[in-house]
Amino acid sequence: MSPAGGEEFDDLISDFSRFYILMILYEGPEHGYGIMRKFKRRLGKEVSPGLVYPFIQQLEEKGLLTCTLKPVGRKERKICELTDEGRELCNRLFRRFATLISTAIEPSLDVCAHCGCKVYEGGYIEVIEGKETKFCCIHCAESYKREKGITS
């Protein structure tokens, strides 16, 4: 059920720092030092080169990242860029993370049985075929019953 490389990838990003490094790389090509700088600026927290560089290397070995030497200012730096596969994995990962977050912050949120929109408060409940069914509004309840051929 897990996508290709899914579980292995989970091990790889078992902490938040790695996750955040991926987010930085997802925004665009960056070198190791640049990653550390962005990390510090945004999170107000240092990330160790001992974490960044081995992680970059792991990603590169897995074909998720390509690194090329390019001149930056007067120095040459290894610029790292996610491959298509890398971006795809990030997409999946971010989506999964977003789902986790929304589950955590919206534990009691109901979804309209008809249109699928989230019902933040109120809503409309109707007992349909013996089951309490939640809708965002009475119109959705009507449409729902009409579509299912329920007359009550």
Ligand SMILES: [Zn+2]
């Ligand atoms: Zn609705």
